[in-house]
Amino acid sequence: MRVKWMTRRGSRSLLIFRYILYCAGIWLHLLVMTGMLAVLGCGPGGAKSSFEVEKNDADGGFMGKEPWGSERGEKESWKRKRSDAKGKKKANRGNKQNKETKKDPVIRVLLMTNGYQGTQHSQAELVSPAGMILEAGEERWQVEGGQSLSITPGDEWVKDKIVRAWAKDGGEITVNSIDRAYGKPSYEGTVEIRCGTNGLILINELPVERYLCKVVPSEMPPSYELEALKVQAVCARSYAYRQMASYGYPEYEAHIDDSTAYQVYGNSKPQERSTQAVNATCGEVVMYHGQIATTYYYSTSCGETTSLEAWGTPTNDENGYLQAVEVSGKVGDYEKDLPWYRWEAAIPVQTLSTLVEQNLGKGLGMIRDIQVTKKGPGGVVLQIKLIGENGDATVDTENKIRAALGGNGYEIKKQDGGVVPSSKLLPSAFFTVEKGADIFLIKGGGYGHGIGMSQNGANEMAKEGRSYEEIVEFFFRGAKVQMVTG
Numbered sequence: 001m002r003v004k005w006m007t008r009r010g011s012r013s014l015l016i017f018r019y020i021l022y023c024a025g026i027w028l029h030l031l032v033m034t035g036m037l038a039v040l041g042c043g044p045g046g047a048k049s050s051f052e053v054e055k056n057d058a059d060g061g062f063m064g065k066e067p068w069g070s071e072r073g074e075k076e077s078w079k080r081k082r083s084d085a086k087g088k089k090k091a092n093r094g095n096k097q098n099k100e101t102k103k104d105p106v107i108r109v110l111l112m113t114n115g116y117q118g119t120q121h122s123q124a125e126l127v128s129p130a131g132m133i134l135e136a137g138e139e140r141w142q143v144e145g146g147q148s149l150s151i152t153p154g155d156e157w158v159k160d161k162i163v164r165a166w167a168k169d170g171g172e173i174t175v176n177s178i179d180r181a182y183g184k185p186s187y188e189g190t191v192e193i194r195c196g197t198n199g200l201i202l203i204n205e206l207p208v209e210r211y212l213c214k215v216v217p218s219e220m221p222p223s224y225e226l227e228a229l230k231v232q233a234v235c236a237r238s239y240a241y242r243q244m245a246s247y248g249y250p251e252y253e254a255h256i257d258d259s260t261a262y263q264v265y266g267n268s269k270p271q272e273r274s275t276q277a278v279n280a281t282c283g284e285v286v287m288y289h290g291q292i293a294t295t296y297y298y299s300t301s302c303g304e305t306t307s308l309e310a311w312g313t314p315t316n317d318e319n320g321y322l323q324a325v326e327v328s329g330k331v332g333d334y335e336k337d338l339p340w341y342r343w344e345a346a347i348p349v350q351t352l353s354t355l356v357e358q359n360l361g362k363g364l365g366m367i368r369d370i371q372v373t374k375k376g377p378g379g380v381v382l383q384i385k386l387i388g389e390n391g392d393a394t395v396d397t398e399n400k401i402r403a404a405l406g407g408n409g410y411e412i413k414k415q416d417g418g419v420v421p422s423s424k425l426l427p428s429a430f431f432t433v434e435k436g437a438d439i440f441l442i443k444g445g446g447y448g449h450g451i452g453m454s455q456n457g458a459n460e461m462a463k464e465g466r467s468y469e470e471i472v473e474f475f476f477r478g479a480k481v482q483m484v485t486g
Contacts, residue, residue, distance in 0.1 A: 104207040106189070107244055108254045109265055111202040114179045116259040119249075120199030124151045125176040126191060130169035136161045142168070148176065153195050163193040175202065185266045194252070203254050204266075208244070211265065212236055212278045218264040219297075220455055222271035225462035228455070229277035231471045234481055235295035235453055236263055238285040241484060242294045281481075286472055288321045288479040295476065296322070298448025300340040300456045302430040303333035304378035305475065310398035310429065310451060321476040324377035327457045334460035340447040342415040343427055346439045347405075355407040356386055360395070364388025370405075370433045370440060380450055381429045398429040398449055405442070452476065 113121055126132065131145040136157065143149050145168075151158055167173050172186035189206025212233060216222075220232040240263065243256045256262035286293040305325045307315055315322075327334050335341045353367045365388045373394070374383035384401055386393045395404045402425040410422045431444030446454075453475040461471050469481045 104209050105244065106205055107208045107211050107240055107256070108192075108247075108252075109204045109206075109211065110249050110252060110254040110257040111175070111178065111187075111204055111266075112257050112259050116257075119201065119257070120196045121177060121202055122152070122199055123177050124193055124200050124202055125149070126151070126165055126173050127176060128167040128171065128173045130167050130171055132165050132167055132173060134163060134165045136163045151193055151200065153200055158193065158195055158200075160195075164190050165193070166190045178202075181267045182269050187266065201252050203252060204258075208237070208240055209278060209282060211240065213270045213275045214266045214268070215240075215263050216278055217269065217271040217274040218267040220274075220459075222273045224455075224459045226273060226277060227462035227466065227468045227471065228459040229274055230281050230468035231453065231458045231462075232297070232455065233274075233277045233281045234284050234286060234468065234472060235297050237281070237283075237484075238292050238295040239263060241285055241292050281468070283483050284481050285484045286321075286476055286479045287482045288476070289317065291318070292484070293321055293476060293479050294319075296449070296452030297455055298446075298450060298452070299454070300335055300338060300447040301327045301333075301450060301454035302341065302379075302428065302445025303327055303335070304380075304430070304450070305452065305454065306376055306378035306380040306398075306450045308451060309376045310380045310382065310449065312397045321479040322451055323477045325475060325477065327454055329461070329464065334457050335454065338456055338460075339414040339416040339418055340427065340445075340456075342443075342445050343412055343447075344441065344443045345410055345412045345422065345426075346436075346441050347410045349438050349440065351409045352405070352440055353388070355409060356388075356393075356404060359404045359407060360386075360393055362393055363390055364393055365390035367440075369435060372433060378450065379430055381431060384433075399425075401429050402426040 110119060112119060125148055126143075127146065127148040128143075129145055131147070132143040132149065134141055134143065134149070149165075151163070157163075165173060166189065172188050173191050174184050174186040175191065176184050178185055187204045187206070188210050189204060192201075192203040192205060194201045194203075215236045216229060216232050219236065220229060222229070224232075240256075243262060246255075247253055248256050248262065258265040258267075286295050303326065305323075305327060307322050307324055308319050309315065313319065333341070349367060353365070356367055357363055364386060367386055367388050369387040371385040371387065372381050372383075373385050374381070374396075376382040380398055381401055382398070383394060383396050384404070386395065386404070395401050406423060406425040408422060408424075411419050412422055412427060413419050426442070426444070428444055428446040428448060428450060430446050430450060431442050434441040434443070448454075453472075458471050458475070461474065462468075466474075472481050473479060
């Protein structure tokens with residue numbers, strides 16, 4: 001029995017020993033696996049990111065083993081951290097600027113010379129009450145408040161550089177070398193100076209909403225009805241956005257200039273009512289078929305507007321909002337009592353013959369007759385034939401016709417009895433011609449090209465209580481006032 005017991009005891013001991021070996025094997029296996037995972041960079045939290053591995057390598061890598069490695073490693077690490085911080089800061093600043101840009105993008109305006117005669121200035125004289133900061137390449141310096149800075153094309157520090165100047169307090173810089181209707185103009189944002197072929201090029205870069213605050217009072221009297229000023233603000237903004245899609249002056253990266261070739265900017269000081277209209281319509285544009293419309297406007301209608309056919313452009317799906325519209329209401333034509341609603345000019349034959357030769361560059365001799373050979377939507381004259389003793393000439397499109405019959409040397413009588421001297425363009429291309437013994441009597445109506453919105457028509461409609469949205473939709477058929485997107 002004892003032997004038997006010893007056998008059972010031996011078997012039991014062997015089983016226990018085997019169990020212990022089995023557990024030890026498992027434990028050892030776990031230890032080995034844990035070590036391998038550590039080597040592979042894994043742990044309870046899962047795999048480490050590549051950023052963590054790179055960070056560890058950077059902080060305690062090979063360079064730390066070199067005699068000078070510690071110092072260099074610290075410098076490299078500091079540079080990386082500073083670079084990362086700058087990158088994040090720059091990215092955040094960029095994101096902020098992107099948001100601001102979408103809300104109020106910048107527009108670059110080429111500043112014309114006195115009288116809007118040219119683009120290149122003989123000099124530039126800048127001053128700001130708070131002082132200015134100037135930047136040219138890597139260089140930056142300051143000009144004290146009230147101190148004038150004069151720049152000429154021959155200055156060495158300007159050559160082959162783009163100089164940017166802005167007011168220290170974020171205010172305005174006055175350009176004393178330019179004269180406008182109200183005096184010396186001042187500009188917000190940045191004034192950029194660069195050398196052209198024959199002078200200095202001046203460009204004003206600023207947020208479009210601030211730009212509009214000096215466009216609206218320059219294009220429409222601030223005494224007009226507030227709803228009319230809102231119409232002007234929306235139309236001016238729409239026009240600006242369309243122009244900002246490309247550069248009108250690609251050689252200078254300028255979208256537009258400040259003359260009537262685009263929109264008059266800075267010819268009048270900002271006015272409270274005009275600024276109110278801009279702010280009240282902030283971000284609103286005229287949309288047609290999902291696109292921002294090009295919102296042309298002019299001073300006064302003859303009771304009719306016209307389409308782009310006046311400029312030789314056929315009507316299509318993109319410009320269909322520019323139609324011939326009767327500018328009238330319950331009481332008849334809205335502008336029937338305004339001075340430019342009707343006008344006439346009695347032009348001596350000799351005077352007209354001389355002007356035609358100058359304007360066309362052709363010697364037709366004494367003009368014997370002027371025939372209106374084609375009219376377009378709204379009654380606009382699209383073609384005339386000038387018959388002279390030495391030959392004939394045909395003139396097409398509204399602007400060329402007005403230019404052919406325009407110029408100095410005769411007077412224009414408005415329907416209110418006021419008389420003004422003629423200018424380089426006939427008041428409008430809505431007219432008829434009568435031949436007298438020694439004169440041509442041109443009877444017309446309206447002032448301007450007649451396409452899009454009549455500013456005086458809009459004001460008269462506003463007096464009747466029409467909202468700016470209603471007025472916009474009246475002149476631009478099928479279009480809607482909406483917030484700009486993108």
